[in-house]
Amino acid sequence: MQTRNPLLDEFAKLTTGAMGLAQAAGEEAKTAWRAQADRIAAEMDLVRRDEFDVLKDEIAALRAEIATLKAAEKPANKPRKGTSTDGTPATDADS
Structure with a gap:
């Protein structure tokens, strides 16, 4: 109950x-x-996440472009071949 x-x-x-x-x-x-x-x-x-991601992608593309330009520039900066071990032409010691 x-x-x-x-x-x-x-x-x-x-x-x-x-x-x-x-x-x-x-x-x-x-x-x-x-x-x-x-x-x-x-x-x-503060910067929003989507803006940050776009900027991050742009920076990555620019870094890749800089690396490509540096790689293309290296052969042009090769020192001339000489007789010394450091790659520079030998100079006459008497002069």
């Missing part, structure tokens, strides 16, 4: 209401925190 206790019913309603209020307050705090973080990030003028 089950009896209804009005005191326990009121306590259950009170706890349910408090939990709902706490959950709503938590969601409100999360929303406020997110808005504040977005505002701070906007004030700091």
Whole structure:
């Protein structure tokens, strides 16, 4: 046999209401925190991820182009062949 206790019913309603209020307050705090973080990030003028990736790709392409240009330039800078071991022409020691 089950009896209804009005005191326990009121306590259950009170706890349910408090939990709902706490959950709503938590969601409100999360929303406020997110808005504040977005505002701070906007004030700091941070770069977005997609802009960073585009710039990173451009830099990689430029580095590859520089490497290609350096590789093409190396044969033109070859020293003349001489008789010394360092590749420069030998000079007469008497003069």
